Amino acid sequence: MPRWWYNVTDGSCQLFVYGGCDGNxxxxxxxxxxxxxxxxxxxxxTGDLATSRNAADSSVPS
Incomplete structure (x- = not known):
């Protein structure tokens, strides 16, 4: 399934293929x-590091 995830490192949304298990x-x-x-x-x-109040919002998909 094609989906999008937020890459906190470069501040962009990126396409990935979601397999349907153990998502976040x-x-x-x-x-x-x-x-x-x-x-x-x-x-x-702040600085070069983007942060989120919700860790799940800025995590890399598994």
């Missing part, structure tokens, strides 16, 4: 949904 909340049906949900992650960044 960093998994969006569309790029637009990913951008809308994660736009504040980079706005809250």
């Amino acid at each position: 909340s960093n998994n969006y049906l569309t790029k637009e949904e990913c951008l809308k949900k994660c736009a504040t992650v980079t706005e809250n960044a």
Whole structure:
């Protein structure tokens, strides 16, 4: 299943293939949904490291 995830390292939403098991909340049906949900992650960044109040929002998909 093609899905989108937020890459906190470079501040972008990226396409990946989701297998359907052991997912997390960093998994969006569309790029637009990913951008809308994660736009504040980079706005809250300090220095070169972007952070999120919710760790699941900025994790790498498993």
